[in-house]
Structures are given as C-alpha cells and as structure tokens.
Amino acid sequence: MAPTSDASVQIEVRDLTMAYGDYVVMRGLGFQIRRGDIFIIMGGSGCGKSTLMRHLVGLEEPASGEILHGGTSFTHAEAKQRRELLGRIGVMYQKGALWSSLTLAENIALPLEQYTALSPAQIRRNVSYKLSLVGLGGFEDFYPSEISGGMNKRAGIARAMALDPEILFLDEPSAGLDPLSAARLDDLILKLRQHLGTTFVIVTHELASIFAVGTDSVFLDARTKTLGATGNPSELRDHCPDPEVRRFLNRGQEIH
Amino acid sequence: MPQETPPTIDPRPARSGVVTVVVAGDWSLHRPHPEAPEIAELSDTSSVLKTVALDTSNLGNYDSCLIALLVELARRCADREVSLDSSACPEGVRELLKLALTVPETITRTERPPETFFARVGKIGLGLSAGVFDVFAFLGETSLSLGRLVRGQALFRWQDVWLIIQRTGAEALPIVTLINLLVGMIIAFVGVVQLHQFGASVYVANLVGLGMVRELGCLMTGIIMSGRTGAAFAAEIGSMKVNQEIDALKTLGFSPMDFLVLPRVIALVLMLPLLTAYGNVMGMIGGGLVAPAFDVSIRQYVDHVIAAVTLPNYFAGIVKSLFFGAIIAGAGCLKGLQSGNSSAAVGLATTSAVVVSITTIIALDAVFAVLFAALGL
Numbered sequence: 001m002a003p004t005s006d007a008s009v010q011i012e013v014r015d016l017t018m019a020y021g022d023y024v025v026m027r028g029l030g031f032q033i034r035r036g037d038i039f040i041i042m043g044g045s046g047c048g049k050s051t052l053m054r055h056l057v058g059l060e061e062p063a064s065g066e067i068l069h070g071g072t073s074f075t076h077a078e079a080k081q082r083r084e085l086l087g088r089i090g091v092m093y094q095k096g097a098l099w100s101s102l103t104l105a106e107n108i109a110l111p112l113e114q115y116t117a118l119s120p121a122q123i124r125r126n127v128s129y130k131l132s133l134v135g136l137g138g139f140e141d142f143y144p145s146e147i148s149g150g151m152n153k154r155a156g157i158a159r160a161m162a163l164d165p166e167i168l169f170l171d172e173p174s175a176g177l178d179p180l181s182a183a184r185l186d187d188l189i190l191k192l193r194q195h196l197g198t199t200f201v202i203v204t205h206e207l208a209s210i211f212a213v214g215t216d217s218v219f220l221d222a223r224t225k226t227l228g229a230t231g232n233p234s235e236l237r238d239h240c241p242d243p244e245v246r247r248f249l250n251r252g253q254e255i256h
Numbered sequence: 257m258p259q260e261t262p263p264t265i266d267p268r269p270a271r272s273g274v275v276t277v278v279v280a281g282d283w284s285l286h287r288p289h290p291e292a293p294e295i296a297e298l299s300d301t302s303s304v305l306k307t308v309a310l311d312t313s314n315l316g317n318y319d320s321c322l323i324a325l326l327v328e329l330a331r332r333c334a335d336r337e338v339s340l341d342s343s344a345c346p347e348g349v350r351e352l353l354k355l356a357l358t359v360p361e362t363i364t365r366t367e368r369p370p371e372t373f374f375a376r377v378g379k380i381g382l383g384l385s386a387g388v389f390d391v392f393a394f395l396g397e398t399s400l401s402l403g404r405l406v407r408g409q410a411l412f413r414w415q416d417v418w419l420i421i422q423r424t425g426a427e428a429l430p431i432v433t434l435i436n437l438l439v440g441m442i443i444a445f446v447g448v449v450q451l452h453q454f455g456a457s458v459y460v461a462n463l464v465g466l467g468m469v470r471e472l473g474c475l476m477t478g479i480i481m482s483g484r485t486g487a488a489f490a491a492e493i494g495s496m497k498v499n500q501e502i503d504a505l506k507t508l509g510f511s512p513m514d515f516l517v518l519p520r521v522i523a524l525v526l527m528l529p530l531l532t533a534y535g536n537v538m539g540m541i542g543g544g545l546v547a548p549a550f551d552v553s554i555r556q557y558v559d560h561v562i563a564a565v566t567l568p569n570y571f572a573g574i575v576k577s578l579f580f581g582a583i584i585a586g587a588g589c590l591k592g593l594q595s596g597n598s599s600a601a602v603g604l605a606t607t608s609a610v611v612v613s614i615t616t617i618i619a620l621d622a623v624f625a626v627l628f629a630a631l632g633l
Contacts, residue, residue, distance in 0.1 A: 093500040097500035114509075
C-alpha cells in the first residue's frame, strides 16, 4: 500500500502503459482524479479512451505502471481487496449493457440483492427511486429490448448507481442521444454530483457536454500515443499550449 | 431531354512541357466511361512534362465518377512531380477535387509483410496450445466455482437454474421422444430382417434393448442436446459478451463463472441423464412398434427386453450421459465466453461449440467402450 499525500485524490494513475499484446495503445499516462470532480477522458475516435476506462475499472491489466484507488494500489490488489474497491464504483457501458434476460427493475435489483440486506419491498422502493432519477419511473417491468437506445443508456446509469458508488464511470453517455436528452443527461450528472457528492469519470468527445459538465480532463493524443494535456476543458480550449488540443476543443477552428 | 454525349478524356500536347487533357461529354456512374491516361504516355520525347492542364469546356453533366478519376490522375501526377492545373475546371469540380486531396492519409497504417510459411505454421501451433491451455484454465475455474457452490459462496440466482432446467429438460422432451423412437424403430427394422432369416426374430428385443441403453440412447440424446442446448448456451453468452453484459457482471463483482456457467452446468448435468433414461424407453417402445410385423408378439418382446436389459447395462448409459452433460454445457459456455466482439464471432462460437461437444462426446464414448470392456461390464 503506497499512501498518497492528498486525501482528496480518489484515483491516481502512475506511468500507465496500455497495450493489447504487442500493440501499444498509450504510454506514460499519469494523472489524478479528485473527489467531486467531473473528470472527462477525451480524444479522437480510436485513441484509447474506452481502453483507459477499462483499465481504471480493472477489466484490462496495465502493461506497466500502476492504478491507485483511494491511495490503495488497484493493480497489485488481491482478488478480495479488489472486489471491495470495485464496490465503490459503478460503470455505465456504451450501449447500456443491461442484462437482456432481466427486466429493468431486476437489473438494478440484482446488485442490491447480492450486496445489501434490504427486504424485497425496500429493494423495490430503491429500484423505483433510481429509475425515476434517470427519468424512467414506471418502466420497472420492461425488458431492455422493449425500450429505446437512449432509455437503455439511462437505465444503465441507474444500474451503475444501484449501490450508491463514490465514483461513476460513464462511457460515451450522450453519444447517439438527441440534443434534448443529452442536455438532460448533463443536468442529471451535475445534480448527482451536487446532491450525492458522486465523482464522475466520463469518456466522451461531445464538446457540448465536455464544456457543460467537465471540471477536469485528460486529452489523449493518438499521434504521440500519450497524454496531450490535462486540466479544466474550458481553460484548455483557450490557453492550452498544444495546438492539437485547442483545435479539438474548437471543432478544428483555430482561434487567434 | 437533351441528348447525352459519351464521356471522353483525351490528352493533347499543347506547348512544350504542357499537355492538355480534354474532358468532355456526360459522366455518370451508371454508364461506362474511359480510364485516366497514364502520365508516362502523355510525355512526348522532345521535352520533359511539367504540367497537365485540364480542359473542361465541353464537359456536360458529371457525378462522383469523374471526380474519382481526376483524383487518381492528380495522384499519378504527384507521383511523377508533374503539376495538375485544374484552374479551367468548373468550381464544383475544383472544390470536390481539393476536398479529396486535402484529406490526410491515415496516420499510421503499418504495412504488414506477407507471412512466411513457417510463421503461419508457428501461429497455428501457438493457437492450438493456447486453445488447450484455455480448456484447462476453464476446467480449473469451473472446479473453483463448484468449490464455492459447495461452500455456499457462489453468487448466482437459483431462478436461473430452474429456468435453464425447464429449457433444457422439459422443453427438449418432444425432440428427444421423436428421435429416440425413430432410432429404436430403425434398429429394429435392420435387425429383425437379418434375424428373421435364422428364425430368431424374437432376439430383436435384445438388440434394440441393449443397443439403446448402452450406446444409442445416451449418444443420440447427447447429440440432440449439443445442437439444441450447447449452441444456445454459446449464442446466449456470446451475445452477452458483444453487448458488454459480461463486463457489467465483472465490474459489479459477479464472477461470470459463477453467475453464468455454474447454473448451466448444474442444469444440464441433472437433465441429460433424465432425458437419456427417458430416451432409452422411447427407443425400446419404437422397437416394440416394429416387432409385431415380424411375428414377434408384444408380450414376447417385452419379456425379452426385460431379461436382456439388466440394471448395470442401464446404468452404463446413464453414467456416460452425466459426463456428456458436463461436456455439452462446458463447451457451450467456454465457446460463448471466448467469443469475439462481433455478431459473426457469435456465429463462429456457436458452430465451434456444437462441433467440439459432438466430437468430444463421441470420442469419450469410445473411451468408455474400451473401459467397460476392460472392466467386463
């Protein structure tokens, strides 16, 4: 266990190299995610944003380097300790990834049944509450295939929130949503952070969302295969020394 | 409607070092059109070609086929350091040409050298050994998972077990009935015709009875269930993988081994012996339907079946089916979990699950045959 000096750091990445076999996706990544941040992982398509998220939640192992959750090494943790650390995070996958053989209510209830001692009635109440938070109240008994893609995503967020995680990972939450739904989702993220104190890690390249919610960010540069920049997205847009980052954040229009 | 003029593209030497390429007529994707001229053919011997100028004064209608051709011409010019002068072209052509030529090439497209024969053999070998390793890793993980089940620590839903039992057991009855009944009838037909010549028709009962309970009952039921249930397991788990549902299980702390594989293995190991026991009876009934046609009474047939099929014989088939059940469920789940992340990969996983389980079942049946013979069973 290597304690970090700063208690507000929730996730720390140290000199991380990500690779699939011989193919290096990114190398030399190092950054910190602080409590209460809405942390954006951005970059062009195919640069390894989702791969970075898969590393942060332990679905992929680092080729080298280390990931720390709350000051505890996640990379070198034993299986049991890792499960405990995982209990503090929730993940929403790109397409929602709801278990298709279960209804929305059962999807959200499953982790509650396994990890809490709540009675069935209490679980039902919690499930309804989580669904209504994402605007899906009344859809408890629908199967994932019976609702739209956007609704699947929101239900995915509800499931990720089932156990009130300290950190919520969202993979491309607003991709494929209409502008109004996307804006509602941004609003939901801000409210959840404000009222539940949840830290968010969001993989996205939707500029509107990035500026609406992001408080901190990393930009992954596909050409150099490493970190392009870190910092508040709005400041990066105006003041980042790297022209590539400014171009990305200005939709390719260089401002003078 | 104005008459369409056929598309033409002709080079004409203009001044020294300059060739004018005249593009004329109506260009459409839906009609044949000529190819762009080779740059090497354009330059005459007297002077070095410096510029290719486009003349489009007689150009009619055009669509993307003309632009594609001009892009190729521009690339050929660039390769030979000849400049392409498109200033005389209509604005639309110029803009589209510019757009196509300014798109950056893909940043890093690493050219892979063609694989040598030995590299390919090596890859196949490594793939095979990795496959064998995966099977043992899966066996180990399944054993660990069973250990957790015994200690009551496995995280899965018993509802799933009941549902899978219903799907693999009760719902498979019609096809198991049909196939085993037919197999019993076929064996009876083939056998009784031969036995009739020796006046030993009644022994068709022994043939069908022993044939079904020792070999055909468990084998046929196993093959049916490979195609029916093993394929379903692989397809279901494979599509869960494509849809990231497996990832979702992992990040919520559920082991896919416990949550997906265990219920399926439990269900099939329980159901396949029951289906086999049932299928055996169906086969013997099938034989009984044929026997009366060859002067063997139902009474005689039943008596002979009961005398021939002893309990050890009956259990030989049942014991085999326990193993077959584990193989079918295991192969289906393993192939599903190994599936790639595309719909084509799910298809491959399903195919491979069926092939592997049928092959393994039959190979294991051969092993059992040798084993039982050695043990004198």
